[in-house]
Amino acid sequence: MPASALLTRTHLGSVPGATTGNRRLTLASSAGYYRYDFSSEIWAPRMNLRLTAAQEQLRGEVRAFLQEHCPAPAEIPHELDARMAFLRDWQRRCYEAGYVGRAWPSEFGGGGRPPVEQIIVDEELAAAGAPEFPNIVGLDVIGPSLLAFGTDEQRRRYVPPILSAQEVWCQGFSEPEAGSDLGSLRAQATDRDGDFLVSGAKTWTSWGQYARWCGVLARTEPPETRHKGISFLIVDMEAPGVEVRPMTQITGHAEFSELFLDEVVVPAENLLGARGQGWAIALHTLAHERGTAALPRQVKLRTWVDRLVADARTRTIDGRPIAEREDVQVALARALVAVEVLRHHASRTVGRFLNGEAVGPASSSVKLVMSEAEQTAAATALDVLGESLLAPEADADNAHWYETYLFSRTATVLGGTQQIQRNIVADRILRLPQE
Numbered sequence: 001m002p003a004s005a006l007l008t009r010t011h012l013g014s015v016p017g018a019t020t021g022n023r024r025l026t027l028a029s030s031a032g033y034y035r036y037d038f039s040s041e042i043w044a045p046r047m048n049l050r051l052t053a054a055q056e057q058l059r060g061e062v063r064a065f066l067q068e069h070c071p072a073p074a075e076i077p078h079e080l081d082a083r084m085a086f087l088r089d090w091q092r093r094c095y096e097a098g099y100v101g102r103a104w105p106s107e108f109g110g111g112g113r114p115p116v117e118q119i120i121v122d123e124e125l126a127a128a129g130a131p132e133f134p135n136i137v138g139l140d141v142i143g144p145s146l147l148a149f150g151t152d153e154q155r156r157r158y159v160p161p162i163l164s165a166q167e168v169w170c171q172g173f174s175e176p177e178a179g180s181d182l183g184s185l186r187a188q189a190t191d192r193d194g195d196f197l198v199s200g201a202k203t204w205t206s207w208g209q210y211a212r213w214c215g216v217l218a219r220t221e222p223p224e225t226r227h228k229g230i231s232f233l234i235v236d237m238e239a240p241g242v243e244v245r246p247m248t249q250i251t252g253h254a255e256f257s258e259l260f261l262d263e264v265v266v267p268a269e270n271l272l273g274a275r276g277q278g279w280a281i282a283l284h285t286l287a288h289e290r291g292t293a294a295l296p297r298q299v300k301l302r303t304w305v306d307r308l309v310a311d312a313r314t315r316t317i318d319g320r321p322i323a324e325r326e327d328v329q330v331a332l333a334r335a336l337v338a339v340e341v342l343r344h345h346a347s348r349t350v351g352r353f354l355n356g357e358a359v360g361p362a363s364s365s366v367k368l369v370m371s372e373a374e375q376t377a378a379a380t381a382l383d384v385l386g387e388s389l390l391a392p393e394a395d396a397d398n399a400h401w402y403e404t405y406l407f408s409r410t411a412t413v414l415g416g417t418q419q420i421q422r423n424i425v426a427d428r429i430l431r432l433p434q435e
Contacts, residue, residue: 142171220275
């Protein structure tokens with residue numbers, strides 16, 4: 001089918017009953033079996049998760065909550081301090097409603113529910129266009145590592161404030177001279193009176209200026225030990241010797257920062273896992289960040305495409321609706337295909353997660369597809385809408401597309417570059433020779 005006809009069926013005409021076939025994936029969890037049904041109408045904003053009656057009720061409850069409480073974009077402050085305070089309150093309200101950490105153990109502040117319920121919640125949050133939680137590093141990166149490697153005392157102390165956004169976390173992995181190759185990091189943690197004395201520099205530290213704690217990778221053994229000499233330390237961001245320097249991005253925000261540690265004392269009990277286990281914890285952390293988080297992300301990207309199609313139908317260039325142009329329909333079809341490819345990759349990865357399997361290197365293939373889908377969707381918006389983005393009467397929508405595009409340029413870098421992901425896929429999945 002020509003791409004123009006595909007777009008007519010998927011968006012412009014919305015032909016009822018259009019299907020993608022009868023592909024189904026059965027996923028097992030502790031509570032039973034769940035099937036992701038890919039035979040839903042193409043234009044549906046997300047995959048059709050075949051639910052039990054109780055799970056369908058949960059989806060309805062989440063939708064009702066969001067209809068009443070989800071902030072409109074205009075309600076979210078632009079100034080960063082006010083924005084962070086607003087978003088922390090939003091995360092707190094969602095946590096109190098039972099929609100944050102729903103699958104985390106109840107003894108550490110979570111809901112103790114099957115993981116599939118958190119997937120339902122995350123899909124609904126993304127589909128509603130809800131603002132992202134500000135403690136994303138705590139929820140997607142540090143929290144899962146605390147649950148997997150932390151002591152009970154560490155879990156009781158740190159996990160509940162992560163869920164409620166009472167305490168924001170940041171991540172101290174990348175360094176000015178060690179971003180892609182973490183094995184060459186230079187931050188040092190030396191022994192002093194039974195504790196650690198940490199010195200070094202970190203960069204690309206998300207929300208560092210608001211963080212109460214930082215998960216820091218530091219070298220506790222000689223450099224020649226490479227990955228085996230790295231430990232994971234929980235650093236108090238209010239401790240003497242910690243300096244944070246926010247970095248203004250091209251979007252105008254200062255989400256990232258530089259982090260400088262000058263002989264910061266870290267108590268021995270703030271070691272996560274065993275000494276020298278930092279690399280294994282980092283791999284677990286990155287696999288979770290790159291893999292399971294892709295499912296709600298693809299829903300959000302699909303809302304971008306839907307919003308773009310709506311804009312293309314209502315905006316005109318030279319008196320003609322933009323969506324009527326065949327080249328525009330082709331571009332929209334390609335953006336849609338990119339998101340659909342991500343959807344299937346993400347579903348496969350989440351299937352492994354729900355089956356109790358380690359996500360492992362498969363998360364790198366998901367990260368590859370996710371980054372490219374995000375950049376494709378954002379770039380397509382600017383290409384398709386063209387000169388209509390200069391129209392002053394659409395300033396709010398225009399600002400959305402400008403900022404979306406600018407931030408999307410980071411997608412192929414943050415969380416590990418595309419080149420790194422391809423190397424992982426080639427080495428650990430395809431087992432290709434080194435040369």
